[in-house]
Amino acid sequence: MMLDFRLFLVIIGGVVLICTGCAPPIQTIEIYTNGQPKFAREYKVITNGLVKDSTTVKLIKYHRNGMRQYHQEIINNQANGQYFSWHSTGVKSAEGRYLNGELSDKWIWWGKNGLPDSIRTFRNEMLHGEYIDYFGNGKPHKLMEYVENKKYGYYKEFDENGKAISIEEKPRKPKSNYAVSGLYYYPNDVIEVAKNQTPSPRGELEITDVNRYYLNQERLTVEQMGRGYAWLDTGTHDSLLEASQFVQTLEKRQGIKISCIEEIAFRMGYINQIQLEILANEMANNPYGQYLLNIVNEDFEY
Numbered sequence: 476m477m478l479d480f481r482l483f484l485v486i487i488g489g490v491v492l493i494c495t496g497c498a499p500p501i502q503t504i505e506i507y508t509n510g511q512p513k514f515a516r517e518y519k520v521i522t523n524g525l526v527k528d529s530t531t532v533k534l535i536k537y538h539r540n541g542m543r544q545y546h547q548e549i550i551n552n553q554a555n556g557q558y559f560s561w562h563s564t565g566v567k568s569a570e571g572r573y574l575n576g577e578l579s580d581k582w583i584w585w586g587k588n589g590l591p592d593s594i595r596t597f598r599n600e601m602l603h604g605e606y607i608d609y610f611g612n613g614k615p616h617k618l619m620e621y622v623e624n625k626k627y628g629y630y631k632e633f634d635e636n637g638k639a640i641s642i643e644e645k646p647r648k649p650k651s652n653y654a655v656s657g658l659y660y661y662p663n664d665v666i667e668v669a670k671n672q673t674p675s676p677r678g679e680l681e682i683t684d685v686n687r688y689y690l691n692q693e694r695l696t697v698e699q700m701g702r703g704y705a706w707l708d709t710g711t712h713d714s715l716l717e718a719s720q721f722v723q724t725l726e727k728r729q730g731i732k733i734s735c736i737e738e739i740a741f742r743m744g745y746i747n748q749i750q751l752e753i754l755a756n757e758m759a760n761n762p763y764g765q766y767l768l769n770i771v772n773e774d775f776e777y
Contacts, residue, residue: 511541538563547573562587586611596621639697642686656706659686662694737767 505514517533530552536544542565548556553576560569566589571582577600584592590613596604602621610616642655659682668688675681689695700706707718722733732738741751752771758764 507537507539509539511539512537545569551575581605598623639690639695642683642690642695654706655683655686656700661685732763732766735763735766738770741770 501518503516503518504512505516507513513536515533515535515537519530519532530549532549534547534549538544538561540563542563543561544563545558545560547554547558550556554573555575556573558569558571558573559567562568564587566587567585568587569582569584571578572580574580578595578597579599580597581604582595582597584594586592588611590611591607591609593609594605594607595602596606598604601624603623604621606619606621608616665685668685669680672680672684675684686695705721707721708714709718726732737746737751737754740746741748746754748771751767755764755767755771759768
């Protein structure tokens with residue numbers, strides 16, 4: 476194979492320096508006995524003066540059935556950059572990043588069924604950050620936090636069906652990073668359950684005690700909110716102001732109201748357009764009422 480080098484001559488004080496650029500990457504392939512590819516290596520050939528050197532920059536290994544097994548980037552003869560691997564069926568099995576030969580940042584592993592198996596976070600090849608193990612059905616099982624290979628916190632919050640195992644009111648040392656948002660749906664017997672509650676050590680009737688009753692009765696289920704949700708505390712003057720500004724920004728930028736109960740009732744079919752107009756006219760002299768009237772008057776498809 477011919478290598479296309481660019482040659483430069485620089486004369487400084489009678490000394491000739493020979494500098495060359497590097498050719499396009501060269502790829503070599505190693506084959507299994509069944510004819511399928513085993514390894515594919517990509518090299519960059521670099522010439523320093525008259526000495527040629529080759530550096531592997533990418534390594535791909537294959538399963539015997541021809542499916543990719545892993546893909547690794549290499550810089551300065553060390554694993555650097557993204558790493559990917561796959562099961563022999565073609566389902567992704569791992570994704571992560573190396574830095575100077577060491578595990579770095581977040582790594583994710585998947586089972587053969589394509590569901591998450593575990594998550595680890597590294598810094599300088601030490602566990603540092605989020606650490607999660609999953610059940611075979613993809614539900615979280617063990618959730619931990621590490622700082623430089625030491626457990627910072629440990630919690631097992633959910634069973635394999637996604638049900639909460641414990642619930643606490645404002646714990647000093649939380650068992651998890653999950654918080655109850657305050658949105659509940661109760662059956663009718665919650666009235667009697669609430670009547671039988673007694674004040675907590677804080678001297679207050681706690682909604683957590685009601686939830687714990689259903690937990691002990693194995694009647695409590697939890698829906699985990701994913702990305703795109705925002706949970707805002709409003710328990711202090713500062714947090715109340717921050718929440719108000721957050722809502723104000725979204726409403727102004729998007730031109731829609733958040734949790735407008737009249738609009739929700741209309742969209743859900745609980746009230747009709749005439750009923751919505753009656754409600755809107757009662758508040759026609761303020762922006763909220765004007766917003767409802769706009770919905771009434773517009774040919775709006777939801």
